[in-house]
Amino acid sequence: MTSSFLWTLRSFKHFVNGSSICQAGPVEKRGRGRRPAAQVRGEILDAAGKLLLDEGMGAFTIERVAAEAGASKTTIYKWWASKGALALDGYFHAVESTLAFPDTGDIERDLLTQIRAFARLLTRTRAGRVIAELIGQAQTDEDLAAALLEHYSGPRRQLAVAAMERARERGELAAGVDFEVVVDQLWGACYHRLLLPNLPITEKFATSLVRNVLRGIRA
């Protein structure tokens, strides 16, 4: 299972830049009537992401996703070339919605919300093992590494840096701080515990991360 998933990741770049974004397409029949293609696609991605995060790659099949989404296998294969392609798209779809970056105008509150959501995703769903194995495999797979940087960690870095830049404009954060470094000290610290799990990722850990870096640890 894992190997076919990873195989797909190797062609992730092509896949992401390719045909997976569907603006128009077929319609699907279901008990409650015909649905627009965009809706069908969204429901397939919802089902794929949920199955992946709830049960992991071992339980992930096109048949299960089709059944959960009320779509045909033919429709799924029209938009995704393989099971792995669908899994990857479903994974990012699920993670993206869970990890939306809040903007309440209070950076401490927004960082706490975001890091706690990330910690929960890593520990209470299969996402933690999925992403840990992907990062692990990327250490000896250049194509996978490039795809992860370009489509996963790069865009997620940008969202966090942008949020901190807005906070600086509001006068909440200090001039001269490199927010890219702060990303490594918040999300990177979580990946450290995910990949070298000497200690668990907890709600308290997430809270301490934000507290330490915002206020400093000096006496």
Added chain:
Amino acid sequence: MTSSFLWTLRSFKHFVNGSSICQAGPVEKRGRGRRPAAQVRGEILDAAGKLLLDEGMGAFTIERVAAEAGASKTTIYKWWASKGALALDGYFHAVESTLAFPDTGDIERDLLTQIRAFARLLTRTRAGRVIAELIGQAQTDEDLAAALLEHYSGPRRQLAVAAMERARERGELAAGVDFEVVVDQLWGACYHRLLLPNLPITEKFATSLVRNVLRGIRA
């Protein structure tokens, strides 16, 4: 090369707890005369560590180490069961000496010294690629993961936490701070850039890590 090295890592626990620590043993002839066994062993580890960090696992052979250390292959095989066992011991030997934790009585200075040394090790030697591949492989290899946690990341965490506890006793660091979390925000942040290299590990990065967490990033 990598696979045989990793294979050895799987039996790392046995190896570390086993026969590799030599207190007495044979003596070795060399141009300048007979050397005590402990000295021979130290020179073999020096040569093994240097070869590994300078040239990587691809160039690592028992023959090369024997030649560099002025020892016989027979002597090396008396103490290390395989090339991988010697490589692993040499790696930790080399890393340990590079990453000694200074204790000058000034925690900011000591953290800067230590993190900068770690950053240099990861970027200017092969150690970065070696440890990245080990952590990567550990994501799907439970024995390797256990060995890394017990013999690598666990002991290194303890050194850092102990240094920060001494600083707190001196009144430099705040009460109530969980120093284990700070480890994730300093060394863990470096591993994040090592494993997901969107941005490089630089001297400036190392400096910013310490600055951010000690002083905080608030305006």
